[in-house]
Amino acid sequence: MDTSKQLDTHYDPKAIEGKWFNFWQDHGYFQRGSAGAQAAATPDAQPFTVVIPPPNVTGMLHMGHALNNTLQDILVRQARMQGRPTRWIVGTDHAGIATQNKVEQALAKQGKTRFDLGREDFVKACWEWRDDYGSIIINQLKTMGVSCDFSDEKFTMSDDYAKAIRRVFVDWYHHDLIYRGHRIINWCPRCGTALADDEVVHKEEKGHLWYLRYPLVEPVGDVSELIVATTRPETMLGDTGVAVNPADERYKELVQNHAMVKLPLTDRQIPVFADDYVDMAYGTGAVKVTPAHDPNDFAMGERAGLEQINIFDATAHLNENAGAPYQGLSREQARDKVVSDLDALGLLDHIEDISHAVGHCYRCDTIIEPWLSEQWFVDMQDLVKPAIAAVRQGEVVFNPKRWEKVYFNWLENIRDWCISRQLWWGHRIPVFYCDSCGWQDASEEDLTVCPECGAPLRQDEDVLDTWFSSQLWPFATQEWGSDDAKWAQNQAAYYPTNVLSTARDIIFLWVARMVISSEYFTGQIPFKDVIIHPTVLDKHGDIMSKSRGNGIDPVELIDKFGADGMRFGLALQVTGNQDIKFDENKLKSSRNFATKIYNAARFVLMNLEDFAEPSERITPDPRTDADKWILSELGELTRKIATGQPGYFFGAVARDLYSFFYNDFCDWYIEFSKAQLDDPALRRSTQANLVFVLDCALRFLHPFMPFITEELWQKLPNGDDTPSLMVAAWPDEERLAGLEFGHAQAAIAAVVNIITNIRSTRARYHLPPAQDLAVTVKSSEPETLREQEALIKRLAKISDIQFYSDLERPKESVVTVFGGLEVYIKLSGIVDLAAESARLAKKRAALQKDLDRLNKKLANQGFMAKAASEIIEETKQKAADAADEIANLTTQIDALA
RNA sequence: GCGCGAUUAGCUCAGGGGGAGAGCGCUUCCCUGACACGGAAGAGGUCGUAAGUUCAAAUCUUACAUCGCGCACCA
Numbered sequence: 001m002d003t004s005k006q007l008d009t010h011y012d013p014k015a016i017e018g019k020w021f022n023f024w025q026d027h028g029y030f031q032r033g034s035a036g037a038q039a040a041a042t043p044d045a046q047p048f049t050v051v052i053p054p055p056n057v058t059g060m061l062h063m064g065h066a067l068n069n070t071l072q073d074i075l076v077r078q079a080r081m082q083g084r085p086t087r088w089i090v091g092t093d094h095a096g097i098a099t100q101n102k103v104e105q106a107l108a109k110q111g112k113t114r115f116d117l118g119r120e121d122f123v124k125a126c127w128e129w130r131d132d133y134g135s136i137i138i139n140q141l142k143t144m145g146v147s148c149d150f151s152d153e154k155f156t157m158s159d160d161y162a163k164a165i166r167r168v169f170v171d172w173y174h175h176d177l178i179y180r181g182h183r184i185i186n187w188c189p190r191c192g193t194a195l196a197d198d199e200v201v202h203k204e205e206k207g208h209l210w211y212l213r214y215p216l217v218e219p220v221g222d223v224s225e226l227i228v229a230t231t232r233p234e235t236m237l238g239d240t241g242v243a244v245n246p247a248d249e250r251y252k253e254l255v256q257n258h259a260m261v262k263l264p265l266t267d268r269q270i271p272v273f274a275d276d277y278v279d280m281a282y283g284t285g286a287v288k289v290t291p292a293h294d295p296n297d298f299a300m301g302e303r304a305g306l307e308q309i310n311i312f313d314a315t316a317h318l319n320e321n322a323g324a325p326y327q328g329l330s331r332e333q334a335r336d337k338v339v340s341d342l343d344a345l346g347l348l349d350h351i352e353d354i355s356h357a358v359g360h361c362y363r364c365d366t367i368i369e370p371w372l373s374e375q376w377f378v379d380m381q382d383l384v385k386p387a388i389a390a391v392r393q394g395e396v397v398f399n400p401k402r403w404e405k406v407y408f409n410w411l412e413n414i415r416d417w418c419i420s421r422q423l424w425w426g427h428r429i430p431v432f433y434c435d436s437c438g439w440q441d442a443s444e445e446d447l448t449v450c451p452e453c454g455a456p457l458r459q460d461e462d463v464l465d466t467w468f469s470s471q472l473w474p475f476a477t478q479e480w481g482s483d484d485a486k487w488a489q490n491q492a493a494y495y496p497t498n499v500l501s502t503a504r505d506i507i508f509l510w511v512a513r514m515v516i517s518s519e520y521f522t523g524q525i526p527f528k529d530v531i532i533h534p535t536v537l538d539k540h541g542d543i544m545s546k547s548r549g550n551g552i553d554p555v556e557l558i559d560k561f562g563a564d565g566m567r568f569g570l571a572l573q574v575t576g577n578q579d580i581k582f583d584e585n586k587l588k589s590s591r592n593f594a595t596k597i598y599n600a601a602r603f604v605l606m607n608l609e610d611f612a613e614p615s616e617r618i619t620p621d622p623r624t625d626a627d628k629w630i631l632s633e634l635g636e637l638t639r640k641i642a643t644g645q646p647g648y649f650f651g652a653v654a655r656d657l658y659s660f661f662y663n664d665f666c667d668w669y670i671e672f673s674k675a676q677l678d679d680p681a682l683r684r685s686t687q688a689n690l691v692f693v694l695d696c697a698l699r700f701l702h703p704f705m706p707f708i709t710e711e712l713w714q715k716l717p718n719g720d721d722t723p724s725l726m727v728a729a730w731p732d733e734e735r736l737a738g739l740e741f742g743h744a745q746a747a748i749a750a751v752v753n754i755i756t757n758i759r760s761t762r763a764r765y766h767l768p769p770a771q772d773l774a775v776t777v778k779s780s781e782p783e784t785l786r787e788q789e790a791l792i793k794r795l796a797k798i799s800d801i802q803f804y805s806d807l808e809r810p811k812e813s814v815v816t817v818f819g820g821l822e823v824y825i826k827l828s829g830i831v832d833l834a835a836e837s838a839r840l841a842k843k844r845a846a847l848q849k850d851l852d853r854l855n856k857k858l859a860n861q862g863f864m865a866k867a868a869s870e871i872i873e874e875t876k877q878k879a880a881d882a883a884d885e886i887a888n889l890t891t892q893i894d895a896l897a
Numbered sequence: 898g899c900g901c902g903a904u905u906a907g908c909u910c911a912g913g914g915g916g917a918g919a920g921c922g923c924u925u926c927c928c929u930g931a932c933a934c935g936g937a938a939g940a941g942g943u944c945g946u947a948a949g950u951u952c953a954a955a956u957c958u959u960a961c962a963u964c965g966c967g968c969a970c971c972a
Contacts (some may be wrong), residue, residue, distance in 0.1 A: 009932055202970090209972085230972055243972090282971040289972090296972080357970070402901065409968065504967085539909085541965070572920085573910080577902060579966085581909065589920050592934040603931030644902075655911070655919070670931075756938085762926090763938040769927055797929080852915075862952030863915095871915055871953095 010596035011079040013562025021072070021142060029726050031151045032087035032176065040727030049497040050076055051087045051474050051527075054156060056095035057130045058102045061140035063536035063544060063582060064503055070567045071574065071650060072501050073146040073531055076286060077496075077703035078559070078645070082479050086120075086714050087494060088147060088382070089477045091154030092134050094126075096466040097191055098362045103129050103425070124184030126425040130157075140555055144708045145563045147726070154477040156469045160606035164472050164481030165427045165464065168521065173431070174441035177379050177589070178419070184295045185418050187371035188361040189316035193422040194375050195361065196465060197415060198508045200368050202357040205229050209285070211349035212342060214242060220253055226261060226272065227349050227603070227787040229283030231356060234334040237322045238311040239263055239270055241289040243300055246274035248285050250467040264347050265338065266323060275300045276833040292372045308372060311441040316369045331369070342854045349890035365547075376420035376429060384411045386519035387512060395525050396515060399648045400576045403507060403532045405423075410508045419465045426463030433458045471513035474500070496524050531648050534574060539583040551674040557584060564705035565591035571704055572658070574650040593658060594708050597701070600666050603714040604690045607677055609685045613717035620692045620739075621685040625751075625789060626672040628744030630693055633664045635739035641700060642733050654704060661697050667812040668752065669693070675794040691718055696731045750779075751788045754823055757816045758796040761825050769797065774826040776802045776810055809895050815840075817888045820881070837896045847882050 028034030050072055055065060072088065080086045103126050104114055114122045134155070141148065152164040154257040155161065172178040186195040210233045214226045226242055242261050244251035251272070259272040277300055278287050291301030292310040301308060311322040316336050318326045325341075326334050342348045359368035388411050390396045391404055398404045420429060430441045434450035434457055441447075447457050472480070474497050478490035496518075504510060511530060520528035535544060540548040545551065557566045561584075569590035573580045622628045637660040644653040669690075695718040702709040702725050722728040758775060762768075775798055779785055782803035785792075792801055809815065813824040814836055854875055857863050864872065 010934065011932095102941085192912090228972075246924090279972095286970095287972045294972080404901075406967070483945085575911070578910075579902090583909075583921095585921065586909070588934075592932095595934050596932065597937085599932035601931085606931075651911075660917080666931085667936090674930095738941090759937060760939085766926080769937070770929075783960045857915085857953080858950055864952080866952050867915075875915075 002549045006392075008327075009595075009599060009602075011562075011595045011708065012705065013558075013594070014582075015566060016711045017143070017145065017563055020707050022711045024147070024724065024726055025150065028151075029724065030147050030149050031090075032085060032149055034151075034327045036727065037080075037085065040080060040083070040629070040722075041085040045082070045084045047494055048076065048079035048084040048086045049494040050086075050501075051477060051497055051500050052090045053089060053500075053502045053506075054093040054470070054473060055137045056096045056098050057092045057134040057137075057155075058095055059133075059137050060252070061137055061144075061554050063552055065141075065553060066557070066566065067143065067536055067570045067574070067580070068503065068533055069141060069144060069146045070570050071531065071648075072499070073567075074571060074650065074703040075501075075648075076147055077706060077726065080726065080732065081699065081702065081728060083729065086147075087149050089152070090138070090150060090471075091156060091477060092130075092137070092156070093466065094130065094155065094157040095328060095428065096421060096423055096656035097193065097465060098466075099126055099129060100423050100425040101191065101364060105612065114424060122424050130155075131195060143555065143558055143563060144567065147706075151613065156466075156473070160482035161472075161476050161478065162427060163444070164476035165469055166430050167481040168468075168472060168517065169430055169464070170442045170444050172378060176223045177383065178442075179375060179379060180374065180376050182372065182374050183373050183377070183418075184292075184298045184370050185375050186359060187314070187316075187369045187373070188364065188366055189312075189314065189369050190364050191361060191367040191423070192314055192402070192417050194371075194373065194420060195368065196418050196467070198410075199362045200359040201365075204355055205358045207354055207356050207358070209283070209352040209354045210339060211289070211351070212264075214261045214264065214286075214288070214345075216254075216272075217262045219257050219806060222258050223254065224380070226251075226254070226286045227284045228286045228288040230288055230635070231354070232317075234331060234338045235293045235311070236263070236288055236338060237318070237334075238290045238292050238309045240268075240291060240301065240306040240309055241270050241821050243275045243278050243287045243289050243304075243306060244272065244285060245278040245280045246276060248278075248280045249767045250283040250285060264345060265325075265341055266509065271304075271306075273488060275303060286659060287328070293370055295370055298372070310358060310372055312369060312371065314371075321831075331367075346597045349829070355643040359766055373434075375418050376460075378417040378419055380417055380516075381416040383516050383520060384414050384512075387515040388521060390525050391514055396528065396530060398530045400532065405503065405528070406507055407512055411512060413537075413630040417465075419468050420460075421465055422460040423463050426466065427469055429460040429462050429464060431460040433460070467509050467513060470510055471517045472521075473531075474514055475518060475522050477608060480522065481641045491522065491524075495526075497527045499529045499531060500527040501533060503535060504532045505535075507532065512777065528584055529648075535579045535786065536582050537579050539581050540704070541579075541581050544582075544806075545759065545800050552582065557587060560584070561591040562594060562707070564594050564708045567706075568593065568654060568704050572654045574654075575652075576649070593826055594705060596662060596666060597705075597708060598651065598696075598712065600670060601694060601698075601715070603670055605715060606693050607673075607690070608687055608717060610682070611691070611717060614688075614719035617690060617720045618692050618695060618718045621688040622741070623677060623682060623685045624672075625677065625684065625741075625744035625747040625788065626669065627689050628741035629748035630664060630669040630672075630689065631739040632741050632745050633660060634693055636735050636739050637700070638731065638736040642737065652730065657697075657701055657704065661701070665693060665697065668748075671795055672791050675790045679790070691716060695720075696736065698725065699728060701732050702726070747784055747788060750785060750819065750821060751791055753798045753818060754785075754792055754821065757823050758825060761814060761816070761827075765827060765830060771797075773798050774800060774810075774813075776804065776807060776813075776824045776826075778804055778807050778822040778824075779804060780820060809892065815892050817885050817892070820884065822888060833896050837893055840889050840893050840896070844886055847886050847889070851879060851886060 024030065033039055034284060060401050076088045107113060145529045186200045188195055200367055209231055211227050211229050213229055216224055229244060253272045254272045260269045261272060263270050277296060287296045289306060291298045291306050291308040309321050311318055311321045316331045318329050320327055323465050326337065329337060336702035339348060360400045361368060373487065388408065390841055391407060433440050434453060434455050436455035437450060437453040438449050439452045478495060479486035514526045542550060543547065565587055569587035620631055622631055637656055640656045641653055673686050673690055676682040695716055698709040710725045719726060754777060777785060782805050785803045789801060808824055812826050812828045812831055813826045814831055816823045857875055858879060
């Protein structure tokens with residue numbers, strides 16, 4: 001590489017990342033079935049399919065996407081290099097409420113509401129929004145370098161997808177799994193729609209418990225009033241009863257006498273009745289019952305046959321049922337007025353401060369109103385059974401496994417799923433009504449006239465929950481429901497998919513429902529492995545959100561650290577337990593690592609002027625102990641990767657790669673190679689080994705850092721004419737893992753020790769790093785060490801070193817004793833005898849402590865009887881070594897005296 | 898209330914039955930012909946507390962404390 005010396009020593013990601021992405025895309029490597037992709041695949045290899053969790057079309061890339069898509073890409077790229085035909089299905093989600101909110105906000109800026117536009121034009125505006133913003137995140141994914149099949153982008157509102165939705169709805173409808181009911185549901189007064197139970201976010205908030213006096217119409221005995229406690233006094237306007245526990249002695253007489261309460265602020269008389277639900281120990285043991293505005297009250301009301309009085313309208317303002325003084329007030333205004341009116345009447349007993357959970361809309365954070373209305377539901381009771389079994393039997397496996405408990409907990413306590421939304425943006429419920437004869441049915445095709453009476457039909461106004469469409473994602477994206485022939489092919493080859501990687505907060509909303517619907521409609525699980533990745537929090541451990549303003553834009557991180565740096569830095573932080581407290585400083589080491597890789601490759605390349613590229617893929621040529629040592633380390637790395645990968649231990653594998661490349665390859669082997677390259681007899685083999693090890697390392701690193709590895713690999717004369725690293729072969733793990741040269745590893749360990757000791761001695765005596773020193777080494781195997789003379793001299797910056805099996809302590813020298821070696825360094829005139837003596841004594845004391853511990857262990861009968869034999873051997877060896885070194889040190893100390 | 902995590906170097910975190918590791922930060926020295934986004938040498942920890950199991954516990958068990966998350970909530 002004659003140009004390498006002109007290159008900046010700092011790696012600049014921007015200069016190459018876009019270039020390689022386009023190269024890969026142009027060659028069709030992302031695309032299943034393309035010529036480029038097919039050339040890369042090994043015949044008979046198992047396909048590897050992943051569906052991306054479809055980002056919302058409202059979205060920008062956030063840290064969760066950055067992490068999740070990095071992890072998926074690591075898996076997909078590795079599978080591709082292993083010769084498996086891969087397909088990573090990409091697409092976006094129409095995100096009903098979220099998108100509708102965005103479009104409404106945009107309209108609001110023009111002073112308009114969706115009602116000004118009307119349904120048709122509003123939906124058109126949503127589509128325009130989608131066209132404008134839907135591609136933003138896809139483009140951002142591309143800057144991350146993820147290898148999705150971008151040639152075939154899916155969307156949850158496409159025509160094909162709509163067909164799948166229709167098929168699902170009609171099937172479930174005709175099997176009585178979808179039904180319509182008049183129920184209390186979670187109503188978001190701001191979004192104006194119903195929500196499912198798991199779309200409600202409960203937050204612990206400070207509130208009050210108001211104790212209200214409810215006078216009886218007729219006193220019973222000497223009881224003339226009841227006191228009820230409530231967190232929502234305004235709902236008393238909708239009370240239709242007061243409940244007590246049937247076993248409660250305090251109220252038995254009231255129940256028996258069918259006592260009636262004169263409900264304050266209204267002209268209603270409501271009954272006192274008994275219900276087991278009431279907890280005698282809480283509050284006063286008497287509960288005001290508002291069947292239209294509380295699910296528990298609704299249930300009690302049904303049992304007691306109470307009237308349901310709805311006092312709120314769809315915007316949570318009081319309606320005519322609340323009575324004239326209150327009609328039109330907001331929830332909050334009504335609360336204040338009810339409390340002050342009751343207080344004025346002397347009916348407010350007292351107020352208590354409490355903390356309680358309040359439900360909020362997961363999209364807009366407005367407080368949810370439990371509201372009685374007509375909605376569509378899915379009967380989940382039987383549907384969940386195969387989904388529970390699939391995980392129970394290990395067909396679907398969660399990683400980390402503990403998330404299965406969360407999954408089971410939800411499925412085993414499943415409630416029916418409210419799927420209708422009073423929105424305009426979404427899949428409209430395909431149920432048609434005839435107003436003249438009462439006919440009603442669900443249909444895959446749009447119907448206009450009644451098959452019974454010929455009158456015009458009316459389609460249901462509501463749309464489906466977004467998650468109703470998302471649940472079909474793994475198979476609806478593979479033509480299920482829209483093209484049966486294609487689906488049959490896809491199902492045979494690419495279904496179930498291999499891995500689903502996602503965030504833990506959508507285990508219920510999405511993951512579980514995909515398993516449920518896939519089991520029902522395809523008879524198969526949708527994916528084999530589920531990866532629940534850590535949540536990316538800010539550096540203080542708080543959730544990142546727009547409202548907190550603590551979010552970090554991955555695109556900015558890519559700008560600062562490169563896509564590779566960001567990817568590697570994120571992967572490094574993935575462990576099975578902890579969430580990620582993200583601080584961009586944590587990416588520094590990864591960015592620096594990329595630079596290190598770049599410079600190591602520069603070194604290798606600039607030493608290859610006389611190296612002829614082999615015609616076959618390069619193989620190692622181990623001659624020296626250093627060569628054998630680095631290959632042994634590569635073998636160990638390979639074994640670690642092979643065991644770390646199946647468990648999705650991304651962080652562990654990333655750390656192993658880092659440490660091999662940095663600490664073994666750069667810190668030592670490259671340094672060793674400098675001496676070897678100067679030796680004509682070793683030059684060619686050393687070049688081959690440098691190229692081989694770097695080539696393997698780049699292949700292993702590619703899934704994590706695709707751009708820089710491709711850039712460097714392209715320049716490497718490795719005898720591999722594959723056009724891209726992305727489709728080059730994964731290293732032969734079995735062969736590499738077999739590389740193990742025990743003798744060389746021991747020899748290099750000694751070399752490293754000797755060099756380190758010489759350097760330490762220099763530092764201890766504040767000698768210039770380049771000052772020459774006379775070094776002699778006493779070793780039982782001087783021949784072995786003598787072979788490493790060139791390496792030691794070069795790295796320790798000394799001009800001479802002698803090895804003996806026996807020698808007298810040289811005059812005016814300091815010694816270090818370790819591992820059966822004694823290293824003497826002559827320091828004429830500057831050895832501080834007292835200080836050296838103290839240093840050696842300190843070292844001896846430490847060793848003595850070790851030895852005492854080891855001897856105590858060896859004297860322990862229990863240990864000798866029960867410990868594993870290799871542990872006992874190891875302990876004996878350690879004790880012998882320690883005793884040896886202590887003896888040596890004692891001789892040294894005596895000599896100094 | 899139930900469940901799940903966490904508690905290890907100044908900070909952020911790995912590890913995990915046989916006397917502790919990384920990154921960042923810190924100290925000292927060095928622009929040595931791959932790299933100052935670098936190199937070399939260092940300092941720094943009784944692994945939350947208490948019991949227990951074991952020949953052996955930072956590692957396994959239990960309890961407790963503290964922090965975080967999830968589920969369920971009694972108005």
